[in-house]
Amino acid sequence: MKYISTRGGCSDYGFKQVLLTGLAPDGGLFVPEQLPQFSASDMESFKQLSYPELALKIISPFVADEIPEADLSRIIHESYADFDDPAVAPLTQLGEREWVLELFHGPTLAFKDFALQVLGRLLDYVLTENDQRVVILGATSGDTGSAALEGCRHSDRVDIFILHPHQRVSDVQRKQMTTVPGDNVFNLAVEGNFDDCQRIVKAAFADQSFLPDGRQLVAVNSINWARILMQIVYYFSAALRLGAPQQAVSFSVPTGNFGDIYAGYLAKHMGLPIERLVVATNKNDILHRFVSANDYSATELNKTYSPSMDILVSSNFERYLFDLFDRNPQTLSGFMSGVGSQSLSVSDEQWQRVREEFDSASVDDETTCQLIAEVFATNGELLDPHTAVGLKAARECLAGRPEPAITLATAHPAKFSDAITAAGLPTPELPAHLADLFDREERYTVVANELAAVTDYIRQHARR
Ligand SMILES: *Cc1c(COP(=O)(O)O)cnc(C)c1O
Secondary structure, eight states: OOEEETTSSOOOBOHHHHHHHOSOTTSOOEEESSOOOOOHHHHHHHTTOOHHHHHHHHHHHHHTTSSOHHHHHHHHHHHHHTOSSTTSSOEEEEETTEEEEEOOOSTTSBTHHHHHHHHHHHHHHHHHHHTOOEEEEEEOSSHHHHHHHHHHTTOTTEEEEEEEETTOSOHHHHHHHHTOOOTTEEEEEESSOHHHHHHHHHHHHHOOTTSSTTOOEEOOSTTOHHHHHHHHHHHHHHHHHTTTTTSOEEEEEEOSSSHHHHHHHHHHHTTOOEEEEEEEEOSOOHHHHHHHHSOOOOOOOOOOSOGGGOOSSOTTHHHHHHHHTTTOHHHHHHHHHTTTSSOOOOOHHHHHHHHHHEEEEEOOHHHHHHHHHHHHHHHOOOOOHHHHHHHHHHHHHHTTOSSOEEEEEOBOGGGGHHHHHHTTOOOOOOOGGGTTGGGSOOOOEEEOSSHHHHHHHHHHHSOO
């Protein structure tokens, strides 16, 4: 399997190279040259597999022969061993044709564990093979940071530095990052907002001369291909349990950077019978406006109860647009140069193709809280606000359809208790493995909102 960049400047990259590179050198994102296909009889044979066994089947063609199967299998099994549900990604039924796929049984209670548990181990494997050490640098508005720290902390080959905006993440989110043990783990609270953190990370990647001898930076943000790859698996897992390949299903996906739903799009194009894919957004609705009205113009950022979807520009959307533009890098670059402007759209013919592929909805905070209260009253299930956005969108877009509708439950409700309280419900309890979170010792350093403050810190603290 070879990988190419959406901007046309890189081809013939292998899986391991893509893993370590993150953003392609030409500024584009890596995508596979072509997608592996699974037939109905392949899928039939997957039905009795455990989650890690299924994951191995789905991702092997993408890794090709770059990692021996026995090693890949061990990495995957270790990654999901600590999940607190034997099914790893269990399904909960809410109505006759309505299901929720629980993706919050990993160590940090959000779906990002599915990818980052594997990514950390894959990095360690490849770095050991290369006898190489790297510095991981990332910015987080909440969930990515803790999942990345949990996924990478066991690797002696990495020093990981995560920036978060000082006093702008929830207490649970901060504690989940700053209580991770390990002398290769560093949390920096930047005196600025999330965009400032991202700007600093970008600048550090552009000029890495501050790093100790021979080190390079590695990105673990959602544009890393390996993260997308691991998310394809749970679409197959859920659909197979509800009757695929004979029975088709639909999915509704709470969307921020378009990573999670892009994985669903890939699953569909690998042969999984998915009827509809719903793009569920909160008030930050650029993707909903694009799907419903061919409007990709920029607006102001809104702060909502589902903060992991408070995003203005969805970085992974470029991967879908590349396909929409028939994989023409020039057309894509032209479109991308207009991102952020007051008016941006695609041709009518292209927009029709978007509408064949996706449905969409935008759900405001009030409706989100109402639905959390309603589902709790009806089913006794407590939804996190991101999941509630997804379920509301499913009910709007998929009502009356015959196939099972599966909403991705992207986080545990205890992680976002503000919305739960606003819905008039008691504060949810953290699961047992995090019950003492608030008693654990925190370690983090507050730094000025300046590139030099961060790069100086990294130079001083990256282990020799
Ligand atoms: C990251 C995140 C999302 C958005 O996922 P994308 O891949 O960025 O679309 C949704 N819900 C939760 C809880 C998240 O942490």
